Amino acid sequence: MDSEALVQLALETLSCSQKDLAIRLGVSPTQISKWKKGEHMSYDMADKISAIANIGHKDPSFVVWAGSLEAAIKWEKLIHFLAEVADDAAETGYNTDPLRDDLDLLCWHTFYTLRKMGVDLPKTFPNDLDIDYEEDPDKLWDLIEKNPYSSLIYKIYKSFTNVYGFYIAYVYEVVFDDELELWEAVGCDIDSCLLELAAAKIDIEGIKELATNFQEFKHLTTKNYEEWLNVVKERAFRGGVPLRAELLSMVYGTDEELGNNAESESLGLNSSRLHPDIYMNELLCGMRMIHQVLPAIMKKLGMDDEFTLDTSELRIK
Structure with a gap:
């Protein structure tokens, strides 16, 4: 709730001074000044001033604007x-x-x-x-x-x-x-x-x-x-x-x-569609699984010591 706008509306509705408004609300004139500078106002006080300004549930800033x-x-x-x-x-x-x-x-x-x-x-x-x-x-x-x-x-x-x-x-x-x-x-x-x-x-x-x-x-x-x-x-x-x-x-x-x-x-037309990020995630998960499983398979087959990866074969010719 905009305390500054609320005070402005109350002053305009009552055509009174800040001191008069403070007396009506049971607060000090200093408190009115603080609200006009944007200090937080309790919900109970906001409801009380909204009633004085007769704005109902409308936002005070909206009414001022x-x-x-x-x-x-x-x-x-x-x-x-x-x-x-x-x-x-x-x-x-x-x-x-x-x-x-x-x-x-x-x-x-x-x-x-x-x-x-x-x-x-x-x-x-x-x-x-x-x-x-x-x-x-x-x-x-x-x-x-x-x-x-x-x-x-x-x-x-x-x-x-x-x-x-x-x-x-x-x-x-x-x-x-x-x-x-x-x-x-x-x-x-x-x-x-x-x-x-x-x-x-x-x-x-x-x-x-x-x-x-x-x-x-x-x-x-x-x-x-x-x-x-x-x-x-x-x-x-x-x-x-x-x-x-x-x-x-x-x-x-x-x-x-x-x-x-x-x-x-x-309409369900995208029900089978996956965003590219998902494909990339699936590829990464698959690669991580291969990195974990492949060494164990090679060791089981007795290939772990003699195998050398030829990276040249991985290039597109």
């Missing part, structure tokens, strides 16, 4: 509508659970990602998007596609369905393998930053002026996932856990490629 509670409600309605449409249109064969927003994180995460991309959110909710989402579909989508913010959010969600499908198909079980102990090392980062990875894959042609920090955002996101997924690959190899796909495809592949890959997996 939206500009007002009224605007936050409208953004939330639009975001959930776009998420539902994107999830319904997904073709990976996997549900995109974060878009269903059971944890009430989607609105905050969407705005957080947009801000990292350099998108300057409007100070008020766009009038052209203040519409009835039950009206004529053609007219509705015409409005959504023309608005740069709604069209950008939908592009991110469409990309996210493909990225998330690949993640569930090939990465999820490895990350949550208790023996590999990956969750605390990199798994939590991989799981929680998937929306940013999806956003980094979209085509921003035509909206470059909107996402002013996109290239830096894409570079940093890509770099992070390269590091995280290489850790997963290394531990999986050491732990003898087979990988059914090249995990770095999640970084270098387009969202459509990831979606097609996930769909093939969900």
